Amino acid sequence: MSLKAFVESMIFPGAGLNGIDDNSRSGSCTYPPITPLSEHEEYPVPTARNYDSDEGLLNAYYIFIHPYFPVLPPPKSPLQDDNPIMGTKCTFQPSSPISLAISAILALIPCTTSPLSDLESSRLFRRDQAQLFAELAMESIEIESEVLQSTSCPAEALSSSPLAFQRRPFHPDAPIELESILALLILSIYEYAQRGNLTKMRNRASQALDAAMRISLHETSSSVGDPFQESKSRAWWMTYMCVLQSSIVSNTAPIIEVNRHCFSAPLPTINGDSATWRALLGSQDLIMKCTQYTTSLKRTLDAGGNTIPLESSFLMLDAEIQNLLAINVNSEILFESDVDSIEAVLIGSLQTQSQIKLHSARIKLHRYQAFRDIPIFTKRHCDLKASPNYAPSQFTDLLCPLIDQQVQPPRNTPDSSFFRSPTSQSSNESEREYKHSVSARICLLSALAISKAFNDLPFPCPMQSDHFDLQNLGTLPRTMPAFACCAMQGSYVLLMICLKNQENSQSYDAELRSSLDVLYSGLERILHALDNYSFAFEALQGMTNQVRDCFEAAKP
Known part of the structure; x- marks a missing residue:
């Protein structure tokens, strides 16, 4: 098998991601032809961001990665202005797995x-540069688990130990034995967002889980005076998050118990407070459980089975989501130094991510009841079905209220009957319509909340000086978009309601047209977030293009 064929076989299609066929490492990458320049002009040289030391890399990590994906403990010193080395001037070569x-x-x-x-x-x-670093990171992980005797004297290898670490740690509060685990977590998201490779995303997360459990991170009890406690806690719970996330986006069964209470490792903290992390992990548990529920529902419906036994799960999950949404996790933590400022930003980011995940979980629960999962995208995205094209007639009998329309429940409607599908033994047509309308409204409100939350996520701030122009924020991409499927859930709902109301939009009065404008604004916010991610992560361009195409079709 050729290298190209092997690479293609390793890319699992799906999730609405553009698979990056990495042939540049085999020497077949061709750049666009360069237009000949005049005698006194210089040819443009392709550029990529590099750094001249581990300290520069760590500083950049806290600017670009940590606010969204905090695998390391807080910084030990105030951040400096980002200072990348462009072109071929950089001679420093990172060598540890995490760097x-x-x-x-x-x-x-x-x-x-x-x-x-x-x-x-x-x-x-x-x-090309990113893939080279990713491959070198995997090679470095292998090297750090090597046993010298395996090469020189295999007969002695089984009684020997891996190579002892002979370097300083990348972060002073993160022991070296955690660095390979953290590198695998970062590479898991890299495989998803940049290369669109769900198989490798799951593989990297699984490798991190195996390594973490091998050193018993999941059983670590809180130890007073342990300088590495926070680092160990973040390493374990970010591993837990990544393992579940890889199952969510690929719509596959997780390889770990979906219950954080099964593990005794203490929660991470921010200035000693764990409320923000508790909310984030709770939201991840719920979106995973809702994904499992949706899978069971579709399997039952495809088999023509009875969905009534699923009602109790539906009601329990919906109640859990509402409870978590109602909890105020805005921690009143006092930050007394510049070193803590990055953790203050982290609180807002993690709380926003929690809201995104919870509202996405609620859409998953109510989506079939509201829209019967009618496909509108031409490619499969996450757990949303694909269709080459859609017919407007599909939407005529959907009850998709605009945001200012109130739905009144029929009298004597028991809560336990809320979920029953139109094929169940319900003779009350008003009850059926009520359930569809309520689910559609719940999906709508959650979709608008998702669009606002994506807009609220912080942008990287590469300059730490007080005179930094805030208008420059947003010119750089956010990173680590592991939860991009939540943007697709929100887009699906807003597009469905726009398409449903498209035919009659001209007859609406000014107030209802204003409501449609709110939907369009919500879609524009989500598109802006996806565009920002796609600025760096190429695989997400597939999602962005699909939402944009459908958005253009949904406009009156």
Whole structure:
């Protein structure tokens, strides 16, 4: 099998991601032809972001990665201005697994100060550099688990130990034995967001889980005076998050118990408070359980089975989501130094992510009841079905209220009958319509909440000086978009309601047209978030294109 065929076989199609066929490492990557320049002009050189030390990489990690994916403990010193080395001037070579994995993510981020960053040749060069760092990170992980006798004297290898670490840790509060685990977590998201490879995403998360459990991170009890306690807690619970996330986006069964209470490892904290992390992990548990519920529902419906036994799960999950949404997790933590400021940003980011996940979980619960899962995208995205095209007649009997329309329940409607599908033994047509309308309204409100939450996520701030122009925020991409499927859930709902009401939009009065404008604004916010992610992560461009195409079709 050729290298190209092997690479293609490893890319699992789906999730609405564009698979990046990485042939650049085999020497077949071709850049766009460069237009001949005049005698006194220089040819543009493709650029990618590099750093001249581990300290520079760690500083960049806290600017670009930590606010969204906090695998490391808080910084030990105030952040400095981001100072990447562009072009071929950098001679520093990262060598540890985590520094290489971080380099893979950072290489994808265009340097907005370079006039060449928008060139197609620079984009391809960034892709090539990132993949090189990712491969070197995996090689470094293998090297750090090597036993010398395996090569020189295999007969002695079974009684020997792996190589002892002979380097300083990347972060002073993170022991070296955690670095390979953290690198695998970063690479898991890299495989998803940049390369669109769900198989490798799951593989990297599974490898991290195996390594974490091998050193008993999941059983670690809180130890007073342990300088590495916070690092161990974050390493374990981010591993837990990644394992569940890889199952959510690929719509497959998790390889771990979906219940954080099964593990005794203490929760991470921010200035000693664990409320933000508790909310994030609770939201991840719920979206995983709702994904499992949706899978069971579809399997039952496809088999023509009875969905009534699923009612109790539906009602329990919906109640859990509402309870978590009602909890105020805004921690009143006092930050007394510049070192803590990055953790203050982290609180807002993790709380926003929790809201996104909870509202996405609620859409998963109510989506079939509201829209019968009618496909509108031309490619499969996450757990949303694909259709080459859609017919407007599909939407005529859907009850999709606009945001200012109130739905009144019929009298004597028991809560336990809320979920029953139109094929169940219900003779009350008003009850059926009520259930569909309520589910549609719940999906609508959650979709609008998702669009607002994506808009509220912080942007990277590469300059730490007080005079930094805030208008420059948003010119750089957010990173680590592991929860991009939540954007697709919200987009699906808003598009369905727009398409349903498209035919009659001209006859609406000004108030209802204003309601449609709210839906369009929600879609624009989600598109803006996806565009921002796609600026660095190429696989997400598939999602972005699908939402944009459907959005254009939904406009009156």
